[in-house]
Amino acid sequence: MNTHIRPLTPSDAPAYKALRDDMLRRAPTAFTSDHESSVALAASEFAPRLGAPASGLFFLGAFDAAGQLLGCVGCERAQRRKERHRATVLGMMVAPAAQRQGLARQLLAACIAAAERLPGLRQLDLTVTAGNDSAQRLYEEAGFRAWGRHPNAIVVDGVGYDKVHMLLPLPTLIRAAP
Numbered sequence: 001m002n003t004h005i006r007p008l009t010p011s012d013a014p015a016y017k018a019l020r021d022d023m024l025r026r027a028p029t030a031f032t033s034d035h036e037s038s039v040a041l042a043a044s045e046f047a048p049r050l051g052a053p054a055s056g057l058f059f060l061g062a063f064d065a066a067g068q069l070l071g072c073v074g075c076e077r078a079q080r081r082k083e084r085h086r087a088t089v090l091g092m093m094v095a096p097a098a099q100r101q102g103l104a105r106q107l108l109a110a111c112i113a114a115a116e117r118l119p120g121l122r123q124l125d126l127t128v129t130a131g132n133d134s135a136q137r138l139y140e141e142a143g144f145r146a147w148g149r150h151p152n153a154i155v156v157d158g159v160g161y162d163k164v165h166m167l168l169p170l171p172t173l174i175r176a177a178p
Contacts, residue, residue, distance in 0.1 A: 003070060003103060005110045008059040010047035015069040016059070017043040023093040028156050029129050031091075049074075056087065056118065060110050062094075062103050070098040073107045075115050075124070085122040087115055092135070104135075108142050116170055123169050127153070130162035144168045 008016055017038075024035035050059055056077025062070045071094035077087040089111060094103050115121055128135045130149060140146075144166040152160030 002065050003062045003098075003106070004065075005060055005062050005106060007051065007114075008061045008072060009051040012050055012061060012069065013047040014043040016050060016061070016072060017041070017046050019069055019072065019093060019095060020046075020091070022095070026096065029154070029161050030132055030135070031093075032127075032154055034156075056084075058114060059091065060107060060114065062098075062107055064098075070095050071103045071107055073104075073111045075111050077118065077121065085120060087118070087121055087124055089124050089126040104138055105141070108138065112142065112168070112170075121170060123167055125168075126166050127163040128166060129154070130164050136164060136166075139166050139168075142168065 021035065021038050024031055024033055024038050028035060049057060056079070057074070059072055059074040061072045064070055072091065073089065074091040075087050075089055078084055092104060092107065094107070112124065115124055126139065126144065127150070128139060146164050146166050148165040150163045150165065153163035154161050
């Protein structure tokens with residue numbers, strides 16, 4: 001698949017919202033956000049979150065040759081001083097027509113590479129819904145390791161789903177205190 005990955009900007013908000021709304025509808029257990037709340041938001045409400053790398057928040061988008069957004073992933077750095085060494089990977093999504101073609105792997109690699117360039121960042125965290133084996137395998141292949149499980153972290157249609165917590169130490173990991 002011929003794609004181009006680049007940081008999303010506020011002008012990408014309509015395409016981002018359309019992809020996000022569709023994915024939240026198609027895979028409600030894969031995300032913490034819900035479709036009903038998302039569709040009620042205007043695309044302009046997402047614009048401030050796009051193109052804000054100075055705040056430690058960025059989203060990368062994968063675009064086809066025609067400029068259509070096929071997938072995206074975000075990374076949000078913790079804001080508290082004692083937590084600024086870590087960031088959370090969030091919002092990994094790939095449009096159904098572009099799935100199973102390695103796009104999620106490319107997006108994740110680009111996200112990790114971008115995170116490694118942030119001064120002082122030492123680790124990436126994420127959560128994945130337990131039972132989403134293909135997503136968990138993707139993260140494990142990128143070097144993430146599971147470290148815990150949050151029972152009933154989300155509830156969809158009255159059913160609780162656990163979230164698996166995963167961690168990727170970045171190459172410049174600081175030593176842990178004894």
